[in-house]
Amino acid sequence: MDTISSDCQPSVHLEGYLYTHTFLIRRKVWCELRGEYLLIFPHATRRNKGARAIPLDHARLIYSEGQSHFALEEHLRATPQVEVFHADRTVIQRWVTSLRSVLLGAGGQSPVERQSSTARPIDEPSRSAPTVDRLKSFLFDTIPPRNIAKVCAPSVGGPQQLIDRLKTLQLMGKKQPEMVEVGIDDFRIVRLLGEGTHGTVYQVEHKVSGATYALKLISKDHIKRPSSFFIELYVLRTLRHPFVVRLATAFQTEQYVGVLLNYLPNGTLQKRLFRSSRIPLREARIYAAQILLGIEYLHDRGIVYRDLKPENVVLDEHNACVLTDMSLARRNTLCFTICGTPLYVAPEVLLRDGYTKDIDWWSFGVVLYEMIVGVTPFVAETTDAIFEKILTRDVRFPYGMHLPREATDLIRSLLRKNPVNRLTNPRDIRMHPFFAGICWETLIRSSAGATREDV
Secondary structure, eight states: OOOSSSOOOOOOOEEEEEEEEEEEEEEEEEEEETTTTTESSTTOOOOOOEEEEEEGGEEEEEEEEOSSSEEEEETTSSSEEEEEOOOOHHHHHHHHHHHHHHHHHHHTTTEEETTTTTTTTTTTTTTOOOOOOHHHHTTEEEEEEEHHHTTTTOOOOSSSEEEEETTGGOOOOSSHHHHHOOGGGGGEEEEEEEESOOOEEEEEEEETTTOOOEEHHHHHHGGOOHHHHHHHHHHHHTOTTTOOOOOOEEOOOSSEEEEEEEEOOOOOOHHHHHHSOOOOOOHHHHHHHHHHHHHHHHHHHHHHHOOOOGGGEEEESSEEEOOOOTOOOOOSSSSOOOSSOGOOOOHHHHHHHHHTTTHHHHHHHHHHHHHHHHSOOOOOSHHHHHHHHHHHOOOOOOOOOOOOHHHHHHHHHTTSOOOTTTTHHHHHHHHSSSGOOHHHHHHHHHHHSSSSOOO
């Protein structure tokens, strides 16, 4: 989703108040159809701070005749990005007519339109084979221009051909000549670490150096959104911190892409919680301090994590917490995409007014609560019920559980609904009484010293 300023824009084709629906909340918004963008503002008088912008040349109109709503879906998204309502069906019809005229004018072709209750048209472009031009628009803000020219060359076709140009992205975070040209035959598989929807992770040993790594093998057939895959690799290659996972290199076979990461032998924080439900306060304080430093490092480099949860925090050989899985990480700009894990998602993500790196500190508060209490603060039986609690209920602590005041105060400060009132400055968080006794410089230095630069 794009964000653009309302200044210096093309003339308005149509404007007016409509309603959007975000989970349990229906919200009134001001909409403008300008050029080939649909702009959505919180209010007609609040247009000086930019808008949520939907590029119509990358969108599909979803509408059934006579309905009081329509949706716009981006080509590379699995779900509609915005659904718009109005009680007066003639208003919706007027907007649909205007949108169709713009879509017809974008590229001189008929709009790809899908009825909301029917099957996909046979001539609709496949999501698994997006065009290079569409990919270029998604990659432009995340990969340096000199690399875009290589990745999006005219001779490149679909995702598999793009993946075949992995080496042009210069994936090495730190140049190591002996590891640049590695392949699957250079490693001995020790054991299976885990299987997921998008890949399988193995513990492997480099046959020459004897160094141990985690190797994530991803089938090229499963890479439906090359842009997101490239973003994750691009983020990984820039990171070097003891509490953030490190990319050694990446390579490919005919069927797979291999992503080589530093090996973290002691399992996830989630498994640690499964073993004992609650983590002793002294241990939780150390874990929280390490996670805090990892998040602060990402933010200092202009990256918002967007998926902090115990499952993505893995313990290394020294039982230090390491942030992993950068698949949702993005530049720290105003974001609108609803993503993350329901139990850990921040209220502003659900409201879709736009969010920044402040959402990571909300998730940090949820993880801290879970470590010392044993459950998440907004647990419920259904996803909708979880979201309702996140949006409407203040954090509560179990009756009869005696927790230090500094712990409950920090958690409440991190879990304030309004990010303006939330504790989001990492320096202020580090100075909170909960972290009294933590020597931050020693914590970083000792962890960095214990981390071997094997690659």
